[in-house]
Amino acid sequence: MVNQWFTIEKIDNETYAVSEYGHWEQVHSYLLIGRNYALLIDTGLGIGNIKKEVEKLTNLPIIVVTTHVHWDHIxxxxxxxxxxxxxxxxxxxxxxxxxxxxxxxxNIMRDPFTKKPPIEFNIDxxxxxxxxxxRILEDNDIIDIGKRKVKIIHTPGHSPGHICFFEExxxxxxxxxxxxxxxxYAFYPSTDPVLFKKSIDKISELKGIVKLLPAHNDINIQxxxxxxxxxAFKHxxxxxxxxxxTGVFDFGEFKIYL
Known part of the structure; x- marks a missing residue:
């Protein structure tokens, strides 16, 4: 279903992507509905009211978890x-x-929006x-929202406290x-290309992954x-x-900017 700004995409009956395709970053936040709580992974760009959207999907108390503290995720x-x-x-x-x-x-206004933003949005x-x-999270912490558990995996590189969430x-x-x-992106002063590679190695060793759910661009990735x-990082x-x-390395489906 689509509204003026957000696109709601159903992953399964209890999991939704809340996407902002009208912006050049094409940001995805994710709503996980448990028995006792709903978990919202990131809150997007702040152009539209994401709370109104997730409250259409659940009446449960909402916990917001942050992949990392960059403006397009908080x-x-x-x-x-x-x-x-x-x-x-x-x-x-x-x-x-x-x-x-x-x-x-x-950055927000870098490229023209391809969807009309909410009438209340004013960049000024x-x-x-x-x-x-x-709550302050640590590596391997578990968040239990009732019949659903999510594990914290510390994956620094893009930012010092970047984390992935694994629902085993x-x-x-x-x-x-x-x-x-x-x-x-790993070229900002606050990034670390070596740690980025180590985090990719860490994620590549995980067993049992059937779906990757990214924060940007195409949501259907292999x-x-x-x-x-x-x-690519090893190369x-x-x-x-x-x-x-060292520049931008182009590998077709993705680029690595160092």
């Missing part, structure tokens, strides 16, 4: 009362990342969320900005994309170019 955090974040990005959530607001606004009034989390019972891996089709990205490493400033 845009709707202020709409919710319960927010979790990984320990290495608590300060980013509280005090903000070292990117000026005017730069974020420029755009703010980046900051606040204190309700269903074989779903929510990959955030670690794995997707498009350009993988499980073996993780192996292709792993091979770059072998050329002694796994470091900042």
């Amino acid at each position: 845009g709707g955090h202020a709409l919710f009362d319960t927010i979790y974040v990984y320990k290495d990005e608590v300060d980013w959530l509280k005090y903000g990342i070292d990117i000026p607001l005017h730069v974020v606004k420029k 009034n755009y703010k980046i969320y900051s606040g204190k989390p309700n 019972d269903r074989g779903y891996l929510y990959t955030g900005d670690l794995i997707y089709k498009g350009t993988l 499980v073996d994309l993780r192996y292709k990205i792993q091979k 770059i490493e072998n050329k002694d170019m796994l470091k900042h400033g």
Whole structure:
């Protein structure tokens, strides 16, 4: 089903992608409905009211979990009362990342929207969320929302506290900005190309994954994309170019920007 800004895509009867295809980043957030709580992985760009959308899908209390504290993943955090974040990005959530607001606004408006934004959206009034989390997550933590458990997997590289979420019972891996089709970014000062590769290696060793659910672009990606990205990083490493400033490496389905 499609509304003015968000596209709701059904993964299964209790799992939904809340997508923002009208923006050049094509951001996906994910709603997991348990017995006692609903878990919302990221809150998108903050262009539309994501809370209104998820409340159409569930009446359960909503826990927001954060793959990482970049503006395009925490845009709707202020709409919710319960927010979790990984320990290495608590300060980013509280005090903000070292990117000026005017730069974020420029990024939001970089390309024309391909869908009409909500009438209440005004870039002049755009703010980046900051606040204190309700729970600080660590590697291998389990979030139990009632008949559904999600494991925290620390996958730094794109950011220091980037995490993936593994739902072992269903074989779903929510990959955030670690794995997707498009350009993988590891050139910012706060990124680490070596850690990015190690995180890809870590994810590639996981057993039982039947579906990868990315945070950007094409939502229907093959499980073996993780192996292709792993091979690409190894190729770059072998050329002694796994470091900042070596450029953009094009592998067809994806690029790696160092």
